[in-house]
Amino acid sequence: MLTLYHAPRSRSTRILQLAREMGIEDDLDLRITQIPRRDGSGGRDPQNPHPEGKVPLLVHDGAQVRESNAVMLYLTDLYPESPPESPMGRPVGHPSRGAYLSWLAWYGNVFEPVYVLHVAGFSHPVTEATFRDVPEAVARLSEALAEKDWLVDDRISAADLLVASTYGWFSEMIPDDPRIRDWVDRCLSRPAVTSVIEEEMTR
Template structure:
């Protein structure tokens, strides 16, 4: 049995969307937990085993997996027949794992730094910046509708999720805007959002 520690309207929302997209909800025990919120609400839940009190945290047979990109990779590898992943040996596997890692190593950091108003030569050299990240997305979407190959993957759900929270940051690039719309309008994505907004 899989257990997902989830806080509605948080980074773990995209994991719940992936689970729904994969059709594996019956295999997952969902544990709703509290986390500290940017507005000062919420707080650390002592029942949440995440070492930093965050979400998502996935438990499977005594092993814990944390960080969105790691959880997505774990789930799609655990269910290799799901079209949301690219299993070992698949021609698009390298692109798939690269995009998942790029999200956590580049994309989210540059957007967090921009939203926080932080600029420093060290961060510029390490992560680059939002314009460079946007150029990377635009280049990838110039020849296909999805990031990895000709089909949607968990990498698309992960990376587009940033724009679900910061719609005003969606670049004025028709390729990116169309891709974001394709990702965010999927029934698995919209249904989870609707349910969480109704809580």
């Protein structure tokens, strides 16, 4: 059994969007949970087994998988042919497997940290040496999208949904780069993405 602990309008939203994109939403037992919000609302839900009270948390036959990039990798490996016309993962042995893993890891190790630090107004030589900064992250995206339409190869992947999701939250920070803007628009305007957002706005 697959159980997804999910808080609407949070980081776990992109997991639900991926599941819908893959056509596996019916395989998920969705558990709506509360989390502490930046505006002071919400709170930790004792029914959520995540060790930090966060989302997403995927539980598969008792095994816990947390962190968005890990959950996305787990699901795309578990359903390597979903959807059949354009799978969202790249399985072991696929020529783009290395790029797929790298972009998923880059999101958590570099992209999200530099944007969180930027939004918080924090700047320090140690963080810049470790994570670099927003301009360098943007340059990395621009370089990748100058070569192809998607990050990994010539087809969309879960890595595109993951990285682009940041700009769904911070639309004012979408770089003034036509390649990136076009890519963000293509990612965020997909029916699986917009329909989940629309549904969550009514919760």
